Amino acid sequence: MQSPAYFRLRTPLAADPARSRGRLVAEPASPSRSEFQRDRDRIIHCSAFRRLAHKTQVFIPHDGDHYRTRLTHSLEVAQIARALARALGLDDDLAEAIALAHDLGHTPFGHAGEDALDDVMRPYGGFDHNAQTLRIVTKLERRYAAFNGLNLTFETLEGLVKHNGPLLQPDGSPVARYAKRGLPAALIEYNAISNLELGLFASAEAQAAALADDIAYNAHDIDDGLRAGLISIGDIAAVDYLRALGDEVETLHPGLEASRFIHELVRRLITHFIEDAIAESQCRIAETKVSSVEEVRALRAPLIGISPSTAAIERDVKAFLFEHLYRHPRLIRVRDQAALIIRNLFPHFMRSPRSMPAEWAEAGERIGADEGRRARLVCDYIAGMTDRYAASEHRRIFGDAPDLR
Known part of the structure; x- marks a missing residue:
């Protein structure tokens, strides 16, 4: 006999896909999937999700194939999120979608890469992987004819942005982790288009x-x-x-x-x-x-x-x-070497945006002399790299790459 947790009984506090606040760009309903199931499927099929297979989780020297990557970590998080959601009578598809996408914005080389990219981006607003996740799913993924991003539901987007809690205090000021530098620009820009209620908690599924x-x-x-x-x-x-x-x-x-x-x-x-x-x-x-x-x-x-x-x-x-x-x-030695790759690539692409692949180079030409926009473009390019691609780009440009073993 199956345990009681097996049966999918949703409670009134569960997010209801039939009553979703919808998508930024309206789309016809699917005849075979709920709105949250569609979100999950779009996340799984996007290119940023595939790249997680070759991004570091905890940076361990590459002397084995069995350590976690961002992809395997995301899959394990999704399994646990589904287990919690089902046992509590929540919508497990929404919990799974948020879990699968929560690390899309991470850089190559784990937190070493994130810290290095944040440092070089400091004059231009810094780097925040949660804000980068939002940029990916609302702007950078370009697969659909009718919109940029994945056009996810409000509930999935608010879960990605606020899964760790509200971003604003009751008085409207940023919470502690954003108190010194303010909210990332990507969050402010999108929130002006579609209010994610940054002062409130996200759904129980996001939690x-x-x-x-x-x-x-x-x-x-x-x-x-x-x-x-x-x-x-x-x-x-x-x-x-x-x-x-x-x-x-x-x-x-x-x-x-x-x-x-x-x-x-x-x-x-x-x-x-x-x-x-x-x-x-x-x-x-x-x-x-x-x-x-x-x-x-x-x-x-x-x-x-x-x-x-x-x-x-x-x-x-x-x-x-x-x-x-x-x-x-x-780990510290390898992290230092990994950070060096980011610190070398960023100024090079800032000076020579044409050395990026054609799509990115063309975007750089359209930006022109706007240094802040060019920095964000370069940041988007580097943040999307896998570990091995970042090392390969370093070898292509500088003739070698730091030893990551």
Whole structure:
């Protein structure tokens, strides 16, 4: 018999595709798919999604084919988001669409590439991967005859922009992460065309996708770090909860080979976070008594989340990963080399936009002497590169490329 979570029973607070706020450019309804299913399918078939296969997740030296890329990470986030959404009676197609698209705006070389591109773009408004995702799905993807971008529904777009929470304080000022520099121009420009209600929360489905992202990368960074040999089983024992999970695996399966041990530990970690998130979110739903998407948006705190005890575990895991994996000397060296590629390519294309491929070079000629617009064009070009294409462009232009191994 199937478990109760299997059955797809939507609650009143679920986003209803039949009542979507629609698309910027009106389109006839599909006879076979809901509006959110169409969004998901458009995301899967867009070129930016395919490029995620060759973009770094956590930058691990390329001595194996089994580490996460942005694509495999996005697929894993989508699976967890669907599990959460189904268990909570939400629209799992919307949660999946947001999860699949949430990293489209990331640069090559993971956060090293993003930091480098943000630095060189500082005089021109900086770089923000969430804003870049919005640019991709509303402007840069050019597949359809009637519009640029993917013409996604309001609900998917607001989920991509606000899945981590509102971007504006109640008084209209930017939230903390944008307080110093203000909201990225791409968000302001699109919001002027179609109001994404930046001061409100996104749907419960978007919140489920955001939580799924945290669950996936914490667990899978441990997995990749262990398999790469950058951290050890002994290292992770410094986190009380991880040590307890390891003890449980050893008790049930004494002497298990390392690869199976790692998998058993990681799957238990993911299961704990998912089950805790379902229980905690159900409690919040009962306490707040929300009964519509509008009421979810109007709350002053997330509806979907984990319990305080599990949040403490998450903080411990994040602190461990930051100290022992993300700051590992091997990763730092490779990140520095990767950042150098971005720092070299950007000024070159700013000086010589004609050295970009024809479509981009022609766009540069149309821009003319407007340095700010040219910088954003170059930024769009570099941000869309895969790791290997960025390295290849560096070799083409400068004769060699930094060692990324």
